[in-house]
Amino acid sequence: MKLLLIEDNLELAHWLVQLLREQAFVVDHVADGAAADQLLRQGRYDVVLLDLNLPLLSGKGVLRRIRERQDAVAVIVLTATASLDQKVQCLEIGADDYLVKPIEVRELVARIQALMRRQMPGRANLLSCGDLHYDLRTRQFECAGVELALPPRERTLLETLMRHTGEAVSRQALVQSLFGVDEDASADAIDLYVHRLRKKLEASRATIVTLRGVGWLLRARST
Structure with missing residues (x-):
């Protein structure tokens, strides 16, 4: 945030x-x-x-x-x-x-x-995607019933994707969410954080999908 x-x-x-x-x-x-x-x-x-x-x-x-x-x-x-x-x-x-x-x-x-x-009416205090849940009150993630502890950048990135579950989020929007105006973001910074999050979500029913030329979206895996 x-x-x-x-x-x-x-x-x-x-x-x-x-x-x-x-x-x-x-x-x-x-x-x-x-x-x-x-x-x-x-x-x-x-x-x-x-x-x-x-x-x-x-x-x-x-x-x-x-x-x-x-x-x-x-x-x-x-x-x-x-x-x-x-x-x-x-x-x-x-x-x-x-x-x-x-x-x-x-x-x-x-x-x-x-x-x-x-600003998110109808969603109460919990955002969910598959077995991945985000509590808006505590700002904590839970995956398959287990707390998912993340470093600040990864936490902010996943929070942004969770707030737009099923919607594409552009690279520029993620850069603006993760970095302040006085911070330099390398060209591949977002790719690195997405890669790290994907590894941590491998066992989850939620997955981050790359939309080439558009951005990324979070969605539940197909069963």
Whole structure:
């Protein structure tokens, strides 16, 4: 899952990025609204964590532009202001949630996960493909009744494929999901992670299929 943190307090941002990455999120960070707006026009994010008091373009300005171009990305406002009027205004502009600083990371992670579940109606908290299951609450995989522990990159890749089971996911979409803007992804990085996942899923009824020139999809094996 890929997050964009928009926060001009660099000390707070550094702390949040570290803690969120420890939770296996891919996190990009920018410190002003103009840079955030440009990045959001170019990239794909699952959740935006948005401070309001930003230089160059305010947080509300960023939020308005997101919704004006009909971008449905989930947005959680992070602010030191507990004003009810401001909270209502942000929600009316298009925020999905509103958290008052100081931030409790456990609560933030729970709210991120809740937003992701809300974007997948009808699927409850469990995604399944064959005997492979993914719990949206705990972000844990289970294969044939046994927990499947994965390194962060492989975990993010399989999570992305699970969210689009039966649908083709392009190389570019996977690169954007797995890597931050400050990270260099080699040309064969995705192929390497797919290869590793396939080996770990050999005994599973779920398989990753290559669609040449299109991407990859996760589906149940034919019986």
